[in-house]
Amino acid sequence: MSAEQTDRQPVEELKPPAASVGVLGWLRSNLFSTWYNSLLTLAVVYLLWVSVPPFVQWAFVESFWTASGKECLEADSGACWSIIPNNIRFIMFGFYPYQEQWRPGLAVVLLVGLLIFSQFRRNWKKSLLYYWLVGLVVMGILMKGGLGLAPVESTKWGGLPLTLLLSVFGLTAAYPLGIVLALGRQSRLPAIRSLCVVYIELIRGVPLISLLFMSSVVFPLFLPEGVTVNKILRAQVAIILFTAAYIAEVVRGGLQGMARGQYEAAESLGLNYYQTMRLIILPQALKIVIPPSVSILISAFKDTSLVVIIALYDLLKTTQAVLGNPEWMGFSAEAYIFIALVYFVCCYYLSSFSRKIERELDTGY
Amino acid sequence: MNSDVQTDFGNEAIEDPIIEISAMHKWFGEFHVLQDINLKVGRQERIVICGPSGSGKSTLIRCINRLEEHQRGQIVVDGIELTNNIKNIEKIRAEVGMVFQHFNLFPHLTIVDNLTLGPIWVRKVPRKEAEETAMHYLEKVRIAEQAKKYPGQLSGGQQQRVAIARSLCMAPKVMLFDEPTSALDPEMIKEVLDVMIDLAREGMTMIVVTHEMGFAKSVAHRVLFMDYGQIVEANNPEDFFNNPRHDRTKLFLSQIL
Ligand SMILES: Nc1ncnc2c1ncn2[C@@H]1O[C@H](COP(=O)(O)OP(=O)(O)OP(=O)(O)O)[C@@H](O)[C@H]1O
Numbered sequence: 001m002s003a004e005q006t007d008r009q010p011v012e013e014l015k016p017p018a019a020s021v022g023v024l025g026w027l028r029s030n031l032f033s034t035w036y037n038s039l040l041t042l043a044v045v046y047l048l049w050v051s052v053p054p055f056v057q058w059a060f061v062e063s064f065w066t067a068s069g070k071e072c073l074e075a076d077s078g079a080c081w082s083i084i085p086n087n088i089r090f091i092m093f094g095f096y097p098y099q100e101q102w103r104p105g106l107a108v109v110l111l112v113g114l115l116i117f118s119q120f121r122r123n124w125k126k127s128l129l130y131y132w133l134v135g136l137v138v139m140g141i142l143m144k145g146g147l148g149l150a151p152v153e154s155t156k157w158g159g160l161p162l163t164l165l166l167s168v169f170g171l172t173a174a175y176p177l178g179i180v181l182a183l184g185r186q187s188r189l190p191a192i193r194s195l196c197v198v199y200i201e202l203i204r205g206v207p208l209i210s211l212l213f214m215s216s217v218v219f220p221l222f223l224p225e226g227v228t229v230n231k232i233l234r235a236q237v238a239i240i241l242f243t244a245a246y247i248a249e250v251v252r253g254g255l256q257g258m259a260r261g262q263y264e265a266a267e268s269l270g271l272n273y274y275q276t277m278r279l280i281i282l283p284q285a286l287k288i289v290i291p292p293s294v295s296i297l298i299s300a301f302k303d304t305s306l307v308v309i310i311a312l313y314d315l316l317k318t319t320q321a322v323l324g325n326p327e328w329m330g331f332s333a334e335a336y337i338f339i340a341l342v343y344f345v346c347c348y349y350l351s352s353f354s355r356k357i358e359r360e361l362d363t364g365y
Numbered sequence: 366m367n368s369d370v371q372t373d374f375g376n377e378a379i380e381d382p383i384i385e386i387s388a389m390h391k392w393f394g395e396f397h398v399l400q401d402i403n404l405k406v407g408r409q410e411r412i413v414i415c416g417p418s419g420s421g422k423s424t425l426i427r428c429i430n431r432l433e434e435h436q437r438g439q440i441v442v443d444g445i446e447l448t449n450n451i452k453n454i455e456k457i458r459a460e461v462g463m464v465f466q467h468f469n470l471f472p473h474l475t476i477v478d479n480l481t482l483g484p485i486w487v488r489k490v491p492r493k494e495a496e497e498t499a500m501h502y503l504e505k506v507r508i509a510e511q512a513k514k515y516p517g518q519l520s521g522g523q524q525q526r527v528a529i530a531r532s533l534c535m536a537p538k539v540m541l542f543d544e545p546t547s548a549l550d551p552e553m554i555k556e557v558l559d560v561m562i563d564l565a566r567e568g569m570t571m572i573v574v575t576h577e578m579g580f581a582k583s584v585a586h587r588v589l590f591m592d593y594g595q596i597v598e599a600n601n602p603e604d605f606f607n608n609p610r611h612d613r614t615k616l617f618l619s620q621i622l
């Protein structure tokens with residue numbers, strides 16, 4: 001085969017037609033290939049023309065980066081980005097005692113470091129689990145105090161650490177729970193199966209906001225006098241229960257995509273149900289469902305901002321609090337753009353994390 | 366039925382069978398897929414099962430390691446009866462190797478890991494020892510150099526040889542083959558059959574569903590013909606191919622030979 005190909009002489013040097021190469025060729029084939037493509041191109045160019053220059057003018061040319069809120073108001077021209085640096089510590093850490101804010105800062109750095117470390121397959125060993133356990137204990141001590149650090153009530157936690165705490169723990173706890181629910185929904189035992197179906201359908205039929213309300217308003221009614229459960233913990237549980245139901249359905253889809261032959265091969269080797277699932281079925285099924293799971297994780301991450309309604313000061317709420325300050329009133333566009341950027345960076349990281357894992361797991365089937 | 370129809374199918378001669386199936390029936394819903402199956406398999410015996418598509422060949426051998434459940438009659442494997450409340454079905458399955466038409470290798474594991482999985486988790490063999498055994502069998506099926514690859518990177522014939530090696534690593538007492546070569550391109554069939562012939566020489570007990578009549582002639586002690594869920598005829602290969610007794614057997618043989 002290959003010998004035949006190399007022996008053959010090229011017929012003649014053929015160049016591609018001029019109209020299909022170069023800038024003109026690219027423009028023609030991508031932007032002006034038909035009359036309605038040309039129309040669309042022109043419409044888009046017009047829209048960009050009327051929107052981009054004024055935005056650049058507002059955001060960069062006439063903007064303020066260091067001025068106080070008063071100066072911004074008086075000038076009344078471009079964006080007042082100085083709202084961010086002037087309030088960054090409150091936005092990031094909320095009511096956490098000012099002197100101690102290095103502690104949540106360090107906890108966030110630790111968390112991000114662990115996440116990045118876990119991204120690489122060569123680190124996927126048992127020791128990774130221990131790193132996480134140690135990391136969690138350290139983060140807990142940093143946030144709560146102890147070992148010589150001044151104690152800080154969890155009611156004072158807020159901002160980015162709270163958002164990350166709620167989402168990272170929410171997601172890591174929801175995932176295993178979702179898998180168990182998905183397996184339960186496929187169980188041969190009718191009782192287990194219907195329990196899982198009822199749970200999943202019930203939770204999916206209710207908005208997260210109402211679960212959060214229930215956890216903060218209804219749930220305490222059932223507790224005996226004097227017993228209180230930490231508000232953050234209650235919100236955390238609500239988020240876990242909510243996300244798990246969605247994860248369960250995605251995982252179920254992956255399980256149904258598995259060929260019967262895989263179960264049969266595992267069973268005929270003598271593996272029991274638990275081993276078959278853990279060693280053969282779940283590794284493959286979970287890999288298939290990485291993309292839809294990440295969609296769920298990303299929306300769950302953003303949904304943590306709903307905890308504002310039970311008066312937790314997450315990232316969004318601290319920003320709103322800053323906007324309530326008379327000096328900075330009226331600069332909500334700047335503040336929300338900044339928050340949007342923070343959320344975007346986190347979500348983008350999440351999806352690139354998942355793409356990386358997908359590549360790591362690719363074995364060509 | 367004509368008068369010279371067999372009734373014992375050569376079962377009487379078998380002493381100390383490793384598999385004994387008696388008066389076994391199976392239904393899929395209303396469909397009576399296996400009807401009154403009686404079969405004894407001796408130790409080191411090699412049986413080839415053939416028959417038209419849909420006659421129940423796969424279902425029969427899948428009943429032997431209980432990938433399918435039968436509803437009437439008895440199946441005894443190595444002294445243990447397969448019943449509904451059987452506790453140690455995994456134990457029996459570990460003793461009965463199975464090779465599938467579509468290989469069913471585990472695509473997320475390397476070839477070695479495919480082979481060591483069963484020994485490590487079912488037989489509780491230490492990893493190192495399991496890997497040595499795996500390499501031994503990979504050499505035996507002439508594919509040791511592929512050990513670190515993934516199944517998706519191998520040809521069909523290579524995958525099927527890996528699948529055979531995977532079963533052998535469990536040191537089974539019986540090997541079941543369900544049309545092991547019918548999903549393969551012609552040039553790969555021989556490499557798989559050669560491995561199976563080696564296995565036969567070493568005295569493995571084998572039940573093989575196949576339409577490779579050359580293989581049946583040279584390896585089988587008994588050839589069974591199934592049709593409509595019944596064992597219609599069974600005989601040593603020579604008589605089976607040269608003097609088929611039953612009309613349906615004659616028709617079938619005329620179609621495939
Ligand atoms: N899970 C099932 N549910 C219902 N019917 C089934 C099932 N599996 C097999 N059957 C039916 O049982 C009959 C026997 O199937 P089986 O696979 O045993 O045939 P076979 O002899 O192996 O055929 P082939 O040569 O095509 O593999 C077929 O008619 C098939 O449609």
Ligand SMILES: [Mg+2]
Nearest residue numbers: 422423424544
């Ligand atoms: Mg079949």
